[in-house]
Amino acid sequence: LRSKAAEAKLAAERTAMIERDFSWVASEKASFGKGDYDFSKHDIPKLKTEYERIETRVGELKGKVNQKCIDKLEKAEREYEELTQKRKTVANDRERITQVINQLDDLKKVSMEKTWTKVDEDFGSIFSTLLPGTQAKLEPPQGATFLDGLEVRVAFGGVWKESLTELSGGQRSLLALSLILALCRFKPAPLYILDEVDAALDLNHTQNIGRMIKQHFPESQFIVVSLKEGMFSNANVIFRTKFVDGVSTVTRTVPSAAERAMRGPIDELSKGSKGQPSHGTLPAGRSALRDANR
Structure with missing residues (x-):
């Protein structure tokens, strides 16, 4: 007891x-x-025996196992968790960036299509003004879209040309000028300077340039350098340059509306003193400058 x-x-x-x-x-x-x-239901004596066996084995391994390995393992596990978290962050950022890129691509397509439509419209209108009886357009290559590029097509009398090599030098000059000014029309600037853009053109086409500027660029001012009289029939102000006793002189003229309507080409600009071409400028929304001292 x-x-x-x-x-x-x-x-x-x-x-x-x-x-x-x-x-x-x-x-x-x-x-x-x-x-x-x-x-x-458990065999307690057997479990106790197993426990004692494991304890003995742990005691035997105590001096052989590097205890720092446990610290290294814990450190490696922490680093792994940090890297996993960073990977998730990068994946989320990548997804957001991809979404932004897709949105920008969509906006780019809309903007490019809007630009193409406006430039194409002005291109055809300007070219038909410079060269009456013609048509011009910008269109994608066959089987492609406007995102793949655009080709210039020209028609005379309703017949579309197969290649621009069929055009004369003057016609190609007008075509290039039309495309440049159509691009300018998309976002008009307050001032433009044209330096002898009519050098390869005859008088009729030169007059058409002045008419086109007046019609398509009412909000802009042009300074036009030319050696041909027809350019100034639509000018608001003319500056004429001529040699007098070996010295360049400049005179300013403001043609009246009646003079511009009746005279067409301004004959007095055809020559300066001593038979030399004169120098003038046409400022004001539809301006021109003529340079004879070249």
């Missing part, structure tokens, strides 16, 4: 120590022997 009483006392002390060391025991001990705490 004394032996059993001693064992009971020892068991009570160990129980009190366990409850003190593990706070959950006090709250869970009412469930002991039930559910997850039912150990009746």
Whole structure:
């Protein structure tokens, strides 16, 4: 009896120590022997033997295992988690950037189509003004879209040319000038300077340039350098340059509306003193400057 009483006392002390060391025991001990705490089906002596064997093996390996490896493993795991998080961040950023790129591509397509439509319209209108009886357009190559590029097509009398090589030098000059001015029409500037753009053209075409400027660029001012009289029939102001006793002189003339309507080409600009071509300029929304001292 004394032996059993001693064992009971020892068991009570160990129980009190366990409850003190593990706070959950006090709250869970009412469930002991039930559910997850039912150990009746387990071979306690066998489990104790296995535990002691493992403890012995751990003791044998204690001096052989590098304890720093555990620290290194924990460090490697932390780095892995950080890299995984960074990878997720990069993936999310990539997805957002891709969405922005797609949105910009869509806006680019809309903007390019709008630009093409406006430039194509002005291109045809300007070219038909410079060269009456003609048509011009910008269109994608056969089987392609405007995003793949545009080709220049020209028609005379309703018949479309197969190649621009069929055009004369003057016609190609007017075509190039029409395209440049059509691009300018998309976002007009307040001032333009044209330097002898009519050099390869005859008088009729030169007059058409002045008419085209007046018709298509009402909000802009042009300074036009030319050696041909027809350019100035639509000018608002003319500056004439001529040599007098070896010195260049400049005179300013403001033609009246009646003079511009009746005279067409301004004959007095045809020559300066001593038979030399004169130098003039036409400012004001539809202006021209003529340079004879070249």
